Amino acid sequence: MVEAILFVVMGISALAGAVTVVIARNPIYSAMGLLGTLFSVAVLYVVQLAHLVAAVQIIVYAGAVMTLFLFVIMMVGVDKEESREEELPLQRVMVGALAGVVIVAAGVITVVGDFDWVPAAATTITEDSTNGTVQAIAEPLFTDWVLAFEATALLLTIAAAGAIVLAQFKRQRS
Amino acid sequence: MIVPVDWYMALAAALFVIGALGMLLRRNALVMFMCIELMLNAVNLTLISAGRAMNDINGQVAVFFILVVAAAEVVVGLAIIVAIFRRRTSASVDELSELRG
Numbered sequence: 232m233v234e235a236i237l238f239v240v241m242g243i244s245a246l247a248g249a250v251t252v253v254i255a256r257n258p259i260y261s262a263m264g265l266l267g268t269l270f271s272v273a274v275l276y277v278v279q280l281a282h283l284v285a286a287v288q289i290i291v292y293a294g295a296v297m298t299l300f301l302f303v304i305m306m307v308g309v310d311k312e313e314s315r316e317e318e319l320p321l322q323r324v325m326v327g328a329l330a331g332v333v334i335v336a337a338g339v340i341t342v343v344g345d346f347d348w349v350p351a352a353a354t355t356i357t358e359d360s361t362n363g364t365v366q367a368i369a370e371p372l373f374t375d376w377v378l379a380f381e382a383t384a385l386l387l388t389i390a391a392a393g394a395i396v397l398a399q400f401k402r403q404r405s
Numbered sequence: 406m407i408v409p410v411d412w413y414m415a416l417a418a419a420l421f422v423i424g425a426l427g428m429l430l431r432r433n434a435l436v437m438f439m440c441i442e443l444m445l446n447a448v449n450l451t452l453i454s455a456g457r458a459m460n461d462i463n464g465q466v467a468v469f470f471i472l473v474v475a476a477a478e479v480v481v482g483l484a485i486i487v488a489i490f491r492r493r494t495s496a497s498v499d500e501l502s503e504l505r506g
Contacts, residue, residue: 234407242416249420249443253427258435265439268420272446275413279457281465284449284472291472296442296479303483304435307490326429330422349410352460361457363465371466383473390477397484 237278245271258304262297269293281363413454421447432497434486438479445475 244267251264269292276285340346354360372380424443431437449468456464489501 232407238408238412238416242412245416246419246423249423252436252439252443253423253430258433261436261439265442268443268446272420272450275416275450276453278408279413279453281453281457281468284453284465284468287469287472288449291476292442292446296476299479299483300435300439303487306487307435323429348414349455349458352458354460357460360460361462361465363462367462368465368469371463372469375463376466376470379470383470386477387473390480394480394484397481397488 234278237274241271241274241278244268245275259301262300262304265300266293266297269297280361283363283365283368410454410458414451417447417450417454420444420450432499434489434498437498438482438486442475442479445471 248264248267248269248271252261252268255261255264269288273285273288273293276282276288341348421444424440424447427440427443428437431440449471452464452468452471456462456467
């Protein structure tokens, strides 16, 4: 019962935040909408026992990434007018038609074809095996996926170096 | 499990579609970036829900990796936006046509 209530409340909150991101004229409001969505999704993670991932979501996304976003919005300026006129109206119609076809096809596959998008669990479902504690996440992370884990360390180093190079202020040489 | 996994999938699909729409409709590079984050979050939600429904902890490990890659992507992307803004004083992607062939 608690899960159903949380799903409805946090689902509506996540969707409202997502819509705010898209329709807000001021990028600051977009950032606030994204923040709301991130928190709502983090609650949905906790509901599904993904405790560590929810904590990382709050710390990394809502903390670090959103701070970076707000910093850049302030730097670039919030008062820039964005043109909403469509210069390629035909392409908007084409994308809309394509999206409609995809949605209808997915609906037909699900309803008529009786297709299961998520296959049933091979083993009996227990709360313990997907309880995302630090230990439960760390065990596969440092055994099965240790190479990928090391690769992410390299990726983060490259990203930090790349950001420094890109943001470096180059003075005009006379 | 009170809430069926299909509901989580539907919510994630809705979030993804809203993100994709924002990507197509908006021209501000920063807002487009936020829409990418929105879509990444939708995919993360599907991974967590499917991992729980299929009784597999690896869904959460995959989300962990996606979070790391998204963080790296945001760092580089925002650095590029700042670098472009220094030259062009605009964040609209329509005005970036210097690489046009």
